[in-house]
Amino acid sequence: MRHRVPSSTLLALALLAVILAAPASAQFTFVDVNPNQSDTDASDPDGASGGRVNGLAIEAGNSSVMYAASEWGGLYKTTDAGLTWGRLDGHLPVAMWDVEVDPGTPSRVYASSFYDGKAASVSGINVSNDAGTTWTHPASAKPPVGFCQNAADEVELTAFGISIHPANNAIVYIGTSCGLAKSTDSGLTWSYIDPTPGTGTASRIWDVIALPGGIVHVCGDDGHLRSNNGGATWVASTGLPSGRCSLAISPDESYVLFAAVGTSIYETDNGNAVAGATWTSTRQNLSPQGRIPFVETNQRSNVAADNVFDLWFGDVSLYRVSCTTPAAPAPGGSPRCGTGNIPPWLGPFTRTTGAHDDTGALLFDSEAAIDACPVLLSSDGGVFYNTDTTPDCHNPNWEQPNVTPHGLWPFTMSGVDRAGVSEDLYFGNQDNGLYGTIDISSLAPTWHNEICCDGFDTAGDTNGGLFTVCCFGGGGRSARLFRTQPGFVSAVEITAYPAGGLLPTFHFPESIVNVTGPSYVLITRNCTPGAGGCPAADGGVFLTTNIDAAPPVWTELGNATEPPSNLLCGVYVSVNAGGTPTFFAQTGSCNSTSTADRLFRFTGTNPAGLWTEVFLPSGGFGVVAVHPSDPNRLLASGLTTAGGGMFASSDGGATWTALTVLDALMDGGGDFPFKNLRGPVFFTGFSGYWQPSMVAFDPNSNFEIAGAADAGIFLSADSGTTWSLISDPRTSDVSGTPHLPRPHFAYFDTEPGTTPVVYVGTQGRGIWRIRLEAIFADGFETGDTSRWSNTVP
């Protein structure tokens, strides 16, 4: 067992972060309330709490120190061999790809990241000279004007794989979305190289390997190329497709390389050929998916007279195979690791051996020169350390850390109001499953991870919770709806579905919403009968008055005038003082990536009622909020190709007021373009996005909250008249006030006589509690409950 004494430094980092705002008058208290572990890990490691982690790095000669590049939540570090992880707030870009530690200078760390949404971006390449505490983004780390195949990459750069020269650690190469970046002075300055020279032709390089003698291998959109002179000239290979890729090299032969591209595995045994390498698809991928397949090699002890090494391959799962270097090494010859499935893969080494599927990277013990144990695996569930330190460690047994990274991306979040201070909170994540608690108000909530994988919708009432989860196979429904006891305990699939199919994809509004008591509204989409278990084609908006009935009865609302049911993506409800519900249904993308989303309104529960469309003054609907008890009060973003803005309505959407003050906050005075060009919308979906990511009303006060992808979280205490930035999107490492990227959900817990609280669900940093101990210009002060009331104005 690898159990090392945690350092006090890291423990301090890893404790639940209780972060006080920096301003002179403490206005807000931020608390990271994410789970540290998953309680389903023992039975199903695909339930997890770390969120997606991509690249990993280990300190040379000290396997206790490792780094993990979270896909959406920033950079994490451990100093106790992976038991506890703490976030490095000094690395500002939150969407990350890779990280590497200088083997000769362990305090020097390189990190690559996706575009950060800033006009003066610091994404792409960042360098730390103090082991990750502070970071610099050199001015020369940006590509020259006119260099990139896509001009947007000049200002919205993404960087990928990192390679440090094995014999001269001052030389560093990093693949980017605009060619290859090279530094010869340990990251102080950078120059850009296009291996396929031309005017404006530099495209994406996903991985790079630097070798002695000026040899550099790259792969990416132009396939594989090799340089023998440090990148001055290049020769193209044949046989390796273009696209997302990973490279590895034989520990015995510098001309034997392995690659993963798409979902396939390739090998070349003449990587030094003058005319260019020849690649062959060799081994079979037993579990293809293609998110970020990788290859790694590991030197092993000779077996009898054979000089052997291991090839590791990760995609959905992790496998290894023993490879043999010829007795007289020379270019060419038979594939070193066999062909087809001969010799067979050993494994899989993920879900059945303690780790979440969908791998990202693998680290080996840096204190061993040969037969180094694999020590850490990253995947869609975070990171997992190997508990086996015996010679059998090459058949790893993975375990979740005591404190995982908190890099969760909730696809859904909802709360249940209970009398008193204890409330229920539910959220469902990308890949990591559904979580529920019945004590979100406590200092450290007790979370239950009921089920793994993608949780797309949550809702609840005082009798229990509801969630949808994806993606079941076997010919039945792909996405399914479950009823649980409070806290998401003991899930049971509902016994009757309405027509159409649940929506098994990410969209931030809920597909199911509690109306009141056991009554729920649910949207379904048109689906092809038989596809994904779809029983009928026509979707719609359906109401049940009792979800606990056996079976629940679903009544469609306004089928004759329904919104386009092939495009339904979100539903909202407001119940007025008389108990009459008003439903709003959104069609389109529902994730603020389109200008074509529409909104429709339906009042009452008469199935023959009419849907009417609501229009903004300009643009399509982005984020939408409806006041829970006043259907006339709406907040929304209007998205246009040029940008758009925020709007409020007090007459149910008949007329709108432009919230120009909020607009100005959301673009940070120009620091954050309201609409960018190449920002990542989802993993490698580089189509740009709009800043508005969240709006919500507090049902019990005049609080309103809004969120922007990169520009922060904004609060109004006067029903939207004035707004204030309450998070710190610029200098969180200095101020101590966190940057909470891409907030998508808010749940208010305001009880008379107590300090108001709002829980925010963020894409990459999970769930945060914000106590609104605010001092506003109008005199609202902490504890001054006379200034707010339960009465909706």
Next chain:
Amino acid sequence: MFRNTQTIGLVLAAMLASSGLAGTALAQGPRAATDFRPATAEDLARTIVPGETPAPGAGLSSAAGLRAAGRCDQETPRASIVSLAWTPANGEAVSGQRVEISKFHEGFERGPFETTGTLSPQTATVAVNAPEPGIRYYWRVLTARGDGWRASTVERFEAPVCPSDPPRVPGLGQGGR
């Protein structure tokens, strides 16, 4: 030939001349069988000339406005579909079109690539069903005119990656994906 065993299915889902429907009708339409096939020696040997930039007011000598849109299939986990759309060349001399697609940089010069059968002169969209996730595909449209094949510009698209994990629920088993 592709060494990879995974083949690309190309769906001719909308033989529509209407560019207004291009790229959207495909994604929602039924998935028909495909006739996309590996390029033959004859394909490689055919004479292809670059398209010409039309003079103002003149017709297109080659297909133009190539665009691709990919998305994950919302009904089938891990599956994706990419819609390809373009504005066909016009004029009486146009007798047909082909779409060519390659996983490889300079694949149309050095191979390998795949091609459709001959499409009607009015075809403006096709869809690539189940492309290999993460691969950067190159594609172009060839227009058959009286004097030979005119090639459009070569464009690229990245096949969407659509991860999906099968849940395990007591009594329900787990998914098979």
